[in-house]
Amino acid sequence: EAEVAQSPRYKITEKSQAVAFWCDPISGHATLYWYRQILGQGPELLVQFQDESVVDDSQLPKDRFSAERLKGVDSTLKIQPAELGDSAMYLCASSLARTSGSEYFGPGTRLTVT
């Protein structure tokens, strides 16, 4: 069965450094999501892409976070500079449809900022 791939699985970085996460969605899935999951909380949507276009980035802290999906396939989420409060699990998901409940989630990247 096809899966959403994410790398790295774990990342430790010092505050003020730059960090990037990569996501490869299931082939053919036009919609891609990045979520942030702080320990003890549910995932929160950071950004949603439809093909290469951003559909929703209302919760993305744009002063330090950026996301791109240049060719409408894989995607990169970047944080610069990282802050202690950015320590979390970053989940990528993809779907064929643009409606909720059809997402497939990747295993996530656990970020620790020291």
Place this chain on the structure above:
Amino acid sequence: AQSVTQLGSHVSVSEGALVLLRCNYSSSVPPYLFWYVQYPNQGLQLLLKYTSAATLVKGINGFEAEFKKSETSFHLTKPSAHMRDAAEYFCAVSSTGANSKLTFGKGITLSVRP
């Protein structure tokens, strides 16, 4: 605005006992409702979803949930817990239509005692 409330953070049951995980929602429009499961160091997996068809929804792994509009609830149940059910469970709500966004609860950790 939409939200879900999952009271408590941890539920412990004995193997073979009934599992009941509570979820209450708030939505100004007819909602779609979801339950997801997350095993350690893995992404989220959809257990079941309510999309305004039958109010009793059956999902994978023997779980089911009932949509009760009068109580604004969508509690998750399983008649007999198994050790492999130990995981974190998230309730989520979204609006209907394209570009709908999932809003997750804080999650409940289910432990199963032998």
